[in-house]
Amino acid sequence: MLVEGKDICFSYDGSSLALQDVEVNIEKGEFLAILGCNGSGKSTLVKHFNALLPLQQGKLRVAQIDLGNEENIWLLRRLCGMVFQNPDNQFVASTVEADIAFGLENYEVPRAEIPERVRAALALVEMSGYEKRAPDALSGGQKQRVALAGVLALDPEIIIFDEATAMLDPRGRQEVLAIMDKLHRAGKTILAITHYVEEAVAADKVILMHKGRILACGSPETILTDLDLMKEAELIPPLPVRLYYDLRQAGIYLENCPLTEEELVKELWQLRSKI
DSSP states (O other): OOEEEEEEEEOSSSSSOSEEEEEEEEOTTOEEEEEOOTTSSHHHHHHHHTTSSOOOEEEEEETTEETTOGGGHHHHHHHEEEEOSOGGGGOOSSSHHHHHHHHHHHTTOOGGGHHHHHHHHHHHTTOTTOTTSOGGGSOHHHHHHHHHHHHHTTOOSEEEEESTTTTSOHHHHHHHHHHHHHHHHTTOEEEEEESOHHHHTTOSEEEEEETTEEEEEEOHHHHHTOHHHHHHTTOOOOHHHHHHHHHHHTTOOOSSOOSSHHHHHHHHHHHHHHO
């Protein structure tokens, strides 16, 4: 198991709990979506994985590293990279290549290796040729891909996307989601923190959070089609799921509950062929 956590509790003010007795297990190579409305505790949880927040109570191991030992923090942050909601907060240099190189220099990567690692990281996010561009001259989606390149250059074991699509337009969101899928297929462990239920559909597993607790953990098919569970989490199920139940109320029964528009179209065509 790549991440093992048990009985994790955390408070920002010393009184109310932002996390309450959380248990989490993540396997290597897994694509995990942590889903919840604002204030559910999902970002608080993942910020423990690379020690951006200290472990106050409970047990947590990431890649066999015990987070109770502060001496492991820098190694942990190299193994567990994070892409934040606002990419502008991650830029520190005037050009794309200098910004990515800055992180490598901080981790004492040999200077001779840095240009090739910058080039390879930009190629992974389909931003080759932008090395000399200023980050502030890029679109939102391009900025987020460059921020991700800065993380990928360090070759982390785990990549966390903390609401990384929240500030993007639909095109920018699709660009980032496509990169997530590409990295997952390449064997990376992906953690996607989001309140967009549609982004959880492609995950291997979904953790549903609400008020600092984990309500449920399971496949997207199990979590996203459970109307009572989604209501408890104060989230709206994906549109195909809502249409499936609306049709049932009207006396029209599809064979399977679809999660995507493509699956919905397939189910409707199958229904049509039976009429």
